[in-house]
Amino acid sequence: MSRTIWLVRHGQRVDNVDKKWKENNPTKWDDPELTIRGKQQAHEVGKHFANMNIEAIITSPYTRCIETSCQIAAMMENKSTKICVEPGLQEPLDMSMDPPTVPTMDKIKEYSTQIDDSYKPVFEKLPAEPRGDLGCADRVVKTFQEICKKFPSGNIIIVSHGVPLANIHAFLKGHWKYVGQCTISKVTDMYGQSFRLDYWSDKKHLSQTHDLHEDEKIVPRQAPESA
Structure with a gap:
């Protein structure tokens, strides 16, 4: 017996196309919204899942991930x-x-x-973590494992960001691998006994498969030596 855990990165963000967006939004530079294309990408992800039996979508709290998740759920x-x-x-x-x-x-x-505002998150408040892309690895892996326990039987979708998902890939396969925006990855969960990565960063469901930022980080960003 097994179930499926689907991994999805959020869609295109406004600062991907407006290079001055962060500069012009100093009070929320870390929380850009989706572009029109990003919403369309999320819509196409939702079409892919439209007829599937999904128990829950578990998402990062950033706006781009919330918007992506809601577009998926709406379809x-x-x-x-x-x-x-x-x-x-x-x-x-x-x-x-x-x-x-x-x-x-x-x-x-x-x-x-x-x-679902009754959901009790794995982390109410994030602990301190080392700098660099690998700094969140322990936190992300623990979150992934605990989510699997919270939803022990049904199929689920996890919506997150490039770096956390690359760290999940490292947990599953032993090496870092980035994903494109609104691509879909499939993990088979043998009910906690083992995980099998069936495919990674698939984009066949997208009408436009260019400029997905999948090569944004070939290797993880290291923490500065002075940090």
């Missing part, structure tokens, strides 16, 4: 699928403001009636 026939917000899936802390400018739960609930 699914199973309207009982819940969207659960999990801080443990967010970006490395040194890539975020202090504290991160993620939206409040009240704001998040405005995006969809499928937001």
Whole structure:
């Protein structure tokens, strides 16, 4: 017996196309929204999952991931699928403001009636972590493992960012590998006994497969020696 864990990176962000967006948004430079293309990408991911039996979508709290998750959920026939917000899936802390400018739960609930505000996250507050892309590895892997325990039988979708997902790939396969925006990866979970990575960063469901930032980080960013 087994079940499927689907991994999805958020869609295209506004600062991918507007290079001055972060400069012009100094109070929330770590929380850009999706572009029109990013929303379309998420819509196409939702079409891919539309007829599948998905118990829950577990998402990073950043706006780009919330928007991606809600677009996916909106396309699914199973309207009982819940969207659960999990801080443990967010970006490395040194890539975020202090504290991160993620939206409040009240704001998040405005995006969809499928937001489950009763979900108890693995991390209510993120612990301190080393700098660099590998710094969040322990936190992300623990979050992945605990999510599997929280949803022990049903198929689930995890929506996160490039760096956390690359660290999950390292956990599953022993080496770092980045993913493209709104690509889909499939993990078969033998109910906690073992995980099998069936495919990674698939983009066949997308109408436009160029410029997905999949080669954004070939190797993980290392922490500065002075840090």
